[in-house]
Amino acid sequence: MFYRLSGVHHANYVxxxxxxxxxxxxNLAIFVFLxxxxxxxxxxxxxxxxxxxxxxxxxxxxxxxxxxxxxAGQLHLGYAAVMAVGAYSAIHAARFGVPWEFALIxxxxxxxxxxxxxxxxxxxxKGLYLALTTLAMQFVMDWVLTHSPAISGGSHASLxxxxxxxxxxxxxxxxxxxxxxxxxxxxxxxFMLNLKRTGLGRALVAVREKDFAAxxxxxxxxxxxxxxxAASSFIAGVSGALLVATFFFxxxxxxxxxxxxxxxxxxxxxxxxxxxxxxxxxxxxILLVPGLVNGIVAGGSQSLGMQINVETLAHIPNAxxxxxxxxxxxxxxxxxxxxxxxxxxxxxxxxxxxxRK
Amino acid sequence: MDWIFLSELAINGALTGLxxxxxxxxxxxxxxxSSVPNLAQGGLTMVGAYVVLALSHDAxxxxxxxxxxxAVIMFGLGFGIERVALRRLAGRPVVMILMMTxxxxxxxxxTTLAIWGGTSRSMELGVSYEPxxxxxxxxxxxxxxxxxxxxxxxxxxxxxxxxxxxxxxRAIADDYMASWSVGIxxxxxxxxxxxxxxxxAVAAGVIWGEIQGVDQALSLLLLKGLTxxxxxxxDSILGAxxxxxxxxxxxxxGADFLDPLVGGGSRELIVAAVLILTVMIRxxxxxxxxxxERV
Numbered sequence: 001m002f003y004r005l006s007g008v009h010h011a012n013y014v015x016x017x018x019x020x021x022x023x024x025x026x027n028l029a030i031f032v033f034l035x036x037x038x039x040x041x042x043x044x045x046x047x048x049x050x051x052x053x054x055x056x057x058x059x060x061x062x063x064x065x066x067x068x069x070x071x072a073g074q075l076h077l078g079y080a081a082v083m084a085v086g087a088y089s090a091i092h093a094a095r096f097g098v099p100w101e102f103a104l105i106x107x108x109x110x111x112x113x114x115x116x117x118x119x120x121x122x123x124x125x126k127g128l129y130l131a132l133t134t135l136a137m138q139f140v141m142d143w144v145l146t147h148s149p150a151i152s153g154g155s156h157a158s159l160x161x162x163x164x165x166x167x168x169x170x171x172x173x174x175x176x177x178x179x180x181x182x183x184x185x186x187x188x189x190x191f192m193l194n195l196k197r198t199g200l201g202r203a204l205v206a207v208r209e210k211d212f213a214a215x216x217x218x219x220x221x222x223x224x225x226x227x228x229x230a231a232s233s234f235i236a237g238v239s240g241a242l243l244v245a246t247f248f249f250x251x252x253x254x255x256x257x258x259x260x261x262x263x264x265x266x267x268x269x270x271x272x273x274x275x276x277x278x279x280x281x282x283x284x285x286i287l288l289v290p291g292l293v294n295g296i297v298a299g300g301s302q303s304l305g306m307q308i309n310v311e312t313l314a315h316i317p318n319a320x321x322x323x324x325x326x327x328x329x330x331x332x333x334x335x336x337x338x339x340x341x342x343x344x345x346x347x348x349x350x351x352x353x354x355x356r357k
Numbered sequence: 358m359d360w361i362f363l364s365e366l367a368i369n370g371a372l373t374g375l376x377x378x379x380x381x382x383x384x385x386x387x388x389x390x391s392s393v394p395n396l397a398q399g400g401l402t403m404v405g406a407y408v409v410l411a412l413s414h415d416a417x418x419x420x421x422x423x424x425x426x427x428a429v430i431m432f433g434l435g436f437g438i439e440r441v442a443l444r445r446l447a448g449r450p451v452v453m454i455l456m457m458t459x460x461x462x463x464x465x466x467x468t469t470l471a472i473w474g475g476t477s478r479s480m481e482l483g484v485s486y487e488p489x490x491x492x493x494x495x496x497x498x499x500x501x502x503x504x505x506x507x508x509x510x511x512x513x514x515x516x517x518x519x520x521x522x523x524x525x526x527r528a529i530a531d532d533y534m535a536s537w538s539v540g541i542x543x544x545x546x547x548x549x550x551x552x553x554x555x556x557x558a559v560a561a562g563v564i565w566g567e568i569q570g571v572d573q574a575l576s577l578l579l580l581k582g583l584t585x586x587x588x589x590x591x592d593s594i595l596g597a598x599x600x601x602x603x604x605x606x607x608x609x610x611g612a613d614f615l616d617p618l619v620g621g622g623s624r625e626l627i628v629a630a631v632l633i634l635t636v637m638i639r640x641x642x643x644x645x646x647x648x649x650e651r652v
Binding site for chain 1 (some may be wrong): 463464
């Protein structure tokens with residue numbers, strides 16, 4: 001009823017390899033796109049700035065990590081370090097006078113180069129040991145950032161981002177920042193949606209499932225692993241740069257610490273490995289719900305007249321964030337994307353699901 | 358080069374390293390029984406230290422009673438964590454198990470701090486801070502005590518693995534399918550390994566809490582503990598002890614050489630480098646089993 005399949009026939013390969021095979025999916029995507037486009041006129045600027053904007057940029061970043069972890073199956077615990085490389089190179093380039101368009105690309109390429117170093121670990125080991133190696137690399141990057149004033153910007157270890165300007169327009173308004181984030185997230189999403197139906201995507205999945213089986217099929221796993229790391233690092237770099245340019249305005253090493261790496265991985269896994277809609281949902285859950293719960297607890301305790309320690313309130317979001325990861329993994333290890341898929345599958349045949357049984 | 362100074366660095370490094378082993382033994386116990394890399398060990402250590410503090414400072418129990426009582430509580434907590442969180446994920450890809458332990462770590466840390474607050478508190482074990490001289494070499498007393506605890510735990514576990522229950526655990530570690538088929542309760546064995554690791558976390562929490570104060574920084578031991586566990590071989594308790602000593606010496610002596618060159622703080626860098634090199638050159642560690650899957 002909601003997902004009408006009647007009359008949907010795929011009679012040739014071109015129609016069968018469409019991004020949205022069911023019209024309802026396409027309509028939903030168009031609706032979400034239009035909502036995103038109209039959001040600055042619908043939402044107050046506080047919501048736009050402090051919820052929508054970080055949500056979109058983190059989603060782009062999470063999709064990049066999903067490319068390497070969900071599609072290519074390589075564990076990556078040093079993603080924030082790669083984002084840091086992009087952010088710092090782009091901002092240094094922009095401060096140097098390079099136009100922002102090129103500065104962003106420079107940031108992405110610098111991230112690709114450094115991110116490919118992580119791939120060399122992936123060529124040697126996989127699974128747990130890869131996770132540990134990338135974790136150690138994250139610590140090395142953290143150390144380099146905090147110990148080189150030339151990169152991190154002097155004694156206060158913070159680097160002011162110059163005014164963002166794209167296509168000759170200075171971007172200073174909230175709406176402008178939002179549209180930059182929206183555009184970037186849209187680009188990454190379109191790339192990821194198309195990845196599924198290209199040879200590259202299928203090769204990555206083959207490498208994920210079994211690398212020597214992929215080798216037998218003629219897929220060079222060496223090449224595709226490096227490609228996956230480089231592509232995901234490019235996305236990470238640009239996302240990191242945009243995050244600083246439109247949200248933080250000030251780059252500091254703590255913004256890209258190991259906790260952030262874990263947070264992005266949590267977003268991807270809670271969202272579902274290899275699921276695009278899942279990444280959106282996962283980021284929303286991890287990024288927005290802890291603050292929301294904290295607000296509810298603070299408001300609730302006030303209205304009930306209870307006194308809650310300030311320190312307790314400060315740490316509740318962390319506890320909630322950890323609990324969310326645990327709970328989602330217990331309910332559905334395949335993540336929110338799978339939950340969404342289950343609901344969609346149910347609605348696909350509703351109300352005729354009785355007929356199947 | 359001053360040999361006395363160098364040996365002082367080495368001995369103190371070795372003692373600190375044994376304290377890392379104290380932490381790493383917990384990781385190894387769980388990995389050995391269930392092949393789960395327990396990234397929540399840092400959180401468990403922190404909880405252990407805070408529970409001891411709650412019993413001794415807040416409830417007013419003497420330390421000799423508070424520590425065993427905390428060990429009992431943590432034993433139950435470890436069992437509970439395995440039962441509720443990890444058992445459901447058995448057989449899932451390692452990325453989900455890793456994420457689960459990371460989530461547990463974040464949850465344990467957040468909850469502990471929400472309950473007891475984030476200000477650093479002291480353990481007050483009553484070990485004196487008077488300098489202690491071995492010949493000409495200055496050694497810290499609390500480090501000596503901690504190293505003693507680490508060694509005695511190691512010996513205790515060596516003996517434990519010869520007992521009937523210990524042999525069951527070894528059988529599970531070796532081949533859980535076979536253990537199942539001869540009637541060993543694999544679930545209970547894995548639960549026991551989590552419980553024991555949580556008890557080890559109490560010991561680590563008490564000693565490290567005395568050294569650096571009980572606060573959030575306790576969970577930052579994770580990188581060092583992981584490095585020790587990987588260097589020794591993730592499934593070898595002997596490896597954890599030996600690797601702890603090695604890492605402690607490398608870190609202390611290396612930091613002395615490197616710090617003037619890079620302007621301080623090179624310890625983290627050395628530890629990370631040791632971890633990367635170990636995984637690249639010898640992923641199964643010094644004493645681990647050789648069945649690591651290479652690409």
